[in-house]
Amino acid sequence: MLRIAVPNKGSLSGPAAEMLHEAGYQQRRESKELRIVDPVNEVEFFYLRPRDIAIYVASGQLDIGLTGRDLLIDSGADAEEILALGFARSTFHYAGKPGTISGLADLAGKTVATSYEGIVAAHLADHGIDASVVHLDGAVETAIQLGVAQVIADVVETGTSLRNAGLEVVGEPIMKSEAVVIRRTGADGDDPKVHQFLRRLQGVLVARTYVMMDYDCRVEQLEKAVALTPGLESPTVSPLHNEGWVAVRAMVPAKEAQRIMDDLYDIGARAILTTAIHACRL
Numbered sequence: 001m002l003r004i005a006v007p008n009k010g011s012l013s014g015p016a017a018e019m020l021h022e023a024g025y026q027q028r029r030e031s032k033e034l035r036i037v038d039p040v041n042e043v044e045f046f047y048l049r050p051r052d053i054a055i056y057v058a059s060g061q062l063d064i065g066l067t068g069r070d071l072l073i074d075s076g077a078d079a080e081e082i083l084a085l086g087f088a089r090s091t092f093h094y095a096g097k098p099g100t101i102s103g104l105a106d107l108a109g110k111t112v113a114t115s116y117e118g119i120v121a122a123h124l125a126d127h128g129i130d131a132s133v134v135h136l137d138g139a140v141e142t143a144i145q146l147g148v149a150q151v152i153a154d155v156v157e158t159g160t161s162l163r164n165a166g167l168e169v170v171g172e173p174i175m176k177s178e179a180v181v182i183r184r185t186g187a188d189g190d191d192p193k194v195h196q197f198l199r200r201l202q203g204v205l206v207a208r209t210y211v212m213m214d215y216d217c218r219v220e221q222l223e224k225a226v227a228l229t230p231g232l233e234s235p236t237v238s239p240l241h242n243e244g245w246v247a248v249r250a251m252v253p254a255k256e257a258q259r260i261m262d263d264l265y266d267i268g269a270r271a272i273l274t275t276a277i278h279a280c281r282l
């Protein structure tokens with residue numbers, strides 16, 4: 001049975017459960033459940049604090065885990081990222097009161113408040129900056145106003161929390177994060193159960209990113225049409241009953257679907273339809 005760690009709370013928890021559900025796995029019905037077995041798929045899910053997931057996976061007791069890239073790196077645990085999942089996207093930044101800190105060098109001698117001590121200590125050391133780090137569990141934006149630190153280092157998504165606290169980012173992002181699948185460093189890379197799990201999640205990612213496009217066009221326009229919709233391998237082209245016309249079917253990126261439909265229409269394609277993809281194995 002494959003043993004998988006899933007975030008039990010916070011920003012990762014809802015989207016992770018949704019993705020697993022879309023991939024055909026049974027998920028818990030109540031937020032208090034800490035472990036469930038999906039007997040059909042032979043998977044056991046452990047609902048753990050997102051911060052602890054890399055530690056459990058590194059211990060070898062759990063085969064894989066879903067967590068944030070920043071949490072993985074912060075933990076320093078012996079685990080590695082094997083698939084990026086595209087949700088819980090964020091950047092990690094230093095921030096301070098406007099006009100007080102203009103660049104990294106100004107951090108010297110300051111106190112930095114953060115929930116991600118591992119990332120911050122390593123970043124400061126890499127840049128040869130001598131600053132203190134104070135660990136706070138959350139709401140670190142308030143640390144400056146309350147005099148616990150002169151600088152913070154925290155997750156930024158929309159920037160609303162920083163703006164509300166009257167702070168602005170300092171310098172370039174320390175890192176970019178998103179939800180990721182992890183396994184123990186050097187774990188058996190050929191485990192077929194792990195591969196099947198990853199293929200299912202990749203199928204969800206593709207189904208979320210692409211739509212299926214169908215249209216009819218005249219044979220003379222086919223090369224131009226295919227250039228607009230090259231598909232993943234190559235589009236399917238079938239003859240229509242009316243001579244001189246073909247039907248074309250190809251996957252296209254969902255974000256570009258409307259523009260591609262306009263371009264196809266302009267070159268004479270008609271009956272252009274897009275449909276959602278519910279599941280996929282590439």
Ligand SMILES: Nc1ncnc2c1ncn2[C@@H]1O[C@H](COP(=O)(O)OP(=O)(O)OP(=O)(O)O)[C@@H](O)[C@H]1O
Pocket residue numbers: 007009010011012050051067068069070071088089090138155156157158177178179
């Ligand atoms: N506002 C946000 N937008 C996107 N991702 C976020 C946001 N806040 C946290 N994350 C990401 O979620 C992960 C942290 O999850 P975690 O559950 O520990 O924190 P949280 O969502 O801040 O929850 P809590 O504050 O309740 O502990 C990290 O990978 C982080 O980058």
Ligand SMILES: O=P(O)(O)OC[C@H]1O[C@H](OP(=O)(O)OP(=O)(O)O)[C@H](O)[C@@H]1O
Pocket residue numbers: 137138139140141154155156157158159160161162
């Ligand atoms: O840029 P934004 O869209 O405002 O998002 C970033 C904020 O979201 C998270 O906070 P959360 O709500 O999880 O509270 P916390 O600080 O207590 O973790 C993070 O720690 C930032 O404070």
Ligand SMILES: [Mg+2]
Pocket residue numbers: 138
């Ligand atoms: Mg938080």
